[in-house]
Structure formats: C-alpha cells, structure tokens
Amino acid sequence: MSAPSVLYDAPGPKARARNIGYTVVFGVVAVALAWWVLATLSEKGQLAPELWSPFVSDGRVWTQFLLPGLGNTLFAAFLSVVLALPIGFVFGIARLSDHKWIRVPAGAVVEFFRAIPVLLLMVFASELFSLYTDLDRDSRPLFAVVTGLVLYNGSVMAEIVRAGILSLPSGQGEAASALGLRKGQTMRIVLLPQAVTAMLPAIVSQLVVILKDTALGGAILTFSELLRTIRPIAANYHNNVIATLVVVGLIYVVMNTLLTTFATWLEKRLSRRGRPTVGGGPIEEQAPGMEFTGMRTGENTGGGTL
Numbered sequence: 287m288s289a290p291s292v293l294y295d296a297p298g299p300k301a302r303a304r305n306i307g308y309t310v311v312f313g314v315v316a317v318a319l320a321w322w323v324l325a326t327l328s329e330k331g332q333l334a335p336e337l338w339s340p341f342v343s344d345g346r347v348w349t350q351f352l353l354p355g356l357g358n359t360l361f362a363a364f365l366s367v368v369l370a371l372p373i374g375f376v377f378g379i380a381r382l383s384d385h386k387w388i389r390v391p392a393g394a395v396v397e398f399f400r401a402i403p404v405l406l407l408m409v410f411a412s413e414l415f416s417l418y419t420d421l422d423r424d425s426r427p428l429f430a431v432v433t434g435l436v437l438y439n440g441s442v443m444a445e446i447v448r449a450g451i452l453s454l455p456s457g458q459g460e461a462a463s464a465l466g467l468r469k470g471q472t473m474r475i476v477l478l479p480q481a482v483t484a485m486l487p488a489i490v491s492q493l494v495v496i497l498k499d500t501a502l503g504g505a506i507l508t509f510s511e512l513l514r515t516i517r518p519i520a521a522n523y524h525n526n527v528i529a530t531l532v533v534v535g536l537i538y539v540v541m542n543t544l545l546t547t548f549a550t551w552l553e554k555r556l557s558r559r560g561r562p563t564v565g566g567g568p569i570e571e572q573a574p575g576m577e578f579t580g581m582r583t584g585e586n587t588g589g590g591t592l
Contacts, residue, residue, distance in 0.1 A: 327528065337526035340519075341533055347519060355504075355515040356537065362428060362511065363497045366435035370496070371489075373436065374443020379473060381448050392444075399441040405502050408434030412507050427510075431503030439496050446492065450485035451477050483556045490549035494542045512537065 297305065327333050340347045380392035399407070412430035415421050421429060454477055462472035503509030512534055520527045 332528045334524075336524055337529045340523045340526070341529070344523075347523070351515040351519050352512070352533070352537070355510060355512040358428070358509070359497070359500050359511040360541075362431050362435070362500045362503070362509070363493075365432045366439065366496050366500075367493055369432070369436045370440040370443055373440035375447050377440070377444035378447025378451070381444065382451060384469070396441045396444045399437045400445070402438070404434050404438040404499055405506060406434075407437050408503055408507060410434075411437075427503055427507040430507055431500060431509050431511075434503075435496055435499055439492055442492055443489065446485050446488045447481070450481040450488070453484055454480055483553060486549060486553045486556070490546060493549075494545060497541060497545070498538065 324333070377392050377396050380388050381396065383389045383392070408430050411433035412426060415426050415429055451473075462476045467475065500509070500511050501513040504511040504514035508514070516527060516530045516534060519530045523530075
C-alpha cells in the first residue's frame with residue numbers, strides 16, 4: 287500500500303472507481319471532439335493531400351519560408367532574453383534596497399512597464415525608431431519587437447527575482463550578517479544562488495512567453511518571424527492556411543517543450559549541487575538519535591563509533 291499523500295488522503299475503492307469513470311468519460315468526450323474536428327475539416331476539403339504534402343515533398347517550404355522565419359523568431363527571442371534577464375535581476379535587487387532613493391524609482395519603473403501591454407510597447411518603439419533614428423525599414427521591426435519584449439519582460443523578471451529572494455527563510459540573511467558579510471556580499475554569495483533554483487520555473491515560464499510573443503511583431507509590425515510565413519506559404523500552395531497553422535503550431539510546441547525539458551533538467555541539477563553531502567552522498571532525513579546512512583559504520587564522530 288502506498289504512503290498517504292501530504293495533500294490529501296489516499297482514495298478508497300469508491301473514489302478510485304469514480305476517478306476511473308471520470309477518466310473514461312473524459313476520454314470519450316475528447317475522442318468525440320477530435321472526430322468532429324476532423325470530420326468538419328474533411329467536409330471543408332482541408333484534409334486534401336495537396337494541402338499537406340508540400341511540407342513533406344517540397345523542401346522549398348522549409349528553406350524559403352519556415353526555417354528563415356524560425357531563425358528570426360529565435361534570434362529576436364534570444365536578444366530579448368539576453369537583455370531582459372540582467373535588467374530583471376538589477377531592478378529586482380534594487381526593489382529590495384534599504385535606500386529609498388533606489389527602491390522607489392526602481393519600483394515605479396517596474397510597475398509602469400508591467401502595466402502596459404507588450405504590443406503597445408512594440409508599436410510605440412516602432413514609431414519612435416521611425417521618427418528619431420536612422421534605422422532602415424527592414425531592420426526597424428526587429429528592434430521594435432526586441433525593445434517591447436525587453437521592457438515588459440524585464441519588469442516581470444524583476445518581480446520574479448524579488449519574490450524569489452523574499453521566499454528564502456530570513457535566517458539565511460541573519461546568519462550571513464552574523465558572519466560579518468556586508469549586504470552586497472550576502473546577496474551575491476548567500477541569497478541569489480539559493481533563490482535562482484526557486485525562481486527557475488517562473489523564469490522558464492517567462493522565457494516561453496517571450497518566445498511566443500515574438501509573433502505579435504509579425505502580426506502588427508511586419509516582422510518576418512515564424513507566424514508571418516503563413517501568408518506566403520498559403521499563397522504559393524493552394525491556400526493551405528489551416529495546414530500551415532497546424533505545422534507552425536507544432537513547431538512552437540516542440541520549441542517550448544525542449545525549453546521546458548532543459549529547464550527541468552537544470553533545476554534538478556542545481557538542486558542536487560546545492561544539497562549538503564556526507565560520505566560522498568546526499569544527507570538523508572533521519573529521526574533524532576539515528577546515524578546518517580551516508581556515514582560509514584565505525585567512523586569517529588567525536589562521540590564514539592556509529
């Protein structure tokens with residue numbers, strides 16, 4: 287029998303039967319919904335082979351449209367992440383400053399850009415670049431998209447950093463102060479390394495948001511990213527808009543799944559690296575008075591042999 291969960295009691299026979307029933311009903315509804323969608327698409331002629339075959343048989347769909355659009359999407363997302371992460375850390379730490387002249391302006395900047403929709407920031411940046419810079423018409427959408435993403439997501443990252451640091455036990459900072467560390471040293475050596483592991487899931491979620499929000503630039507600012515390739519592909523291949531949308535959606539799913547998988551691996555690695563070890567292995571929780579399983583029998587601990 288499995289141990290009861292901390293969150294709820296182990297289900298009994300009736301609860302297990304009820305859960306199985308819910309699962310069966312949900313499965314039947316999901317299958318029926320999928321069948322209805324496929325039947326509707328088939329009735330409208332959207333499952334015709336000539337609409338889907340170009341993605342398999344014609345390499346130009348990938349070399350001329352999808353891969354260049356994917357490259358622009360990844361490039362814009364990469365630039366945005368590289369700029370938004372340090373901005374988020376700087377403003378997140380600034381919001382925790384003891385000095386009011388640092389804390390208040392940093393909080394005002396973060397709250398201001400968090401309150402503005404990212405699409406509005408992109409459009410505003412595009413207009414500013416067109417009026418006050420010498421950027422050419424082709425590169426202006428990229429700079430506008432990156433600017434909007436950095437301003438918005440940098441402010442969100444700042445809140446993630448602030449919340450991650452505040453989530454740590456207060457004893458961490460107090461112990462560092464007792465050791466004579468200054469506040470900057472405490473933040474850099476003690477608090478931030480621990481907070482990064484706690485913040486990682488939220489940071490990855492925001493990275494996924496950045497990757498997907500690049501599509502806003504293609505929809506509004508004519509940025510040649512992945513989603514914008516739908517129109518030229520449909521114009522050249524029998525108006526296969528639905529098929530192209532499905533393929534582009536699957537590409538986004540694959541990219542975000544890979545990003546989330548990597549973040550999960552990194553989080554586990556950081557958690558293991560930060561765990562204290564005894565005898566070459568992690569310390570396991572034991573009842574008071576019992577020896578650590580990671581220590582060898584007979585090893586001298588100052589109070590006799592174990």
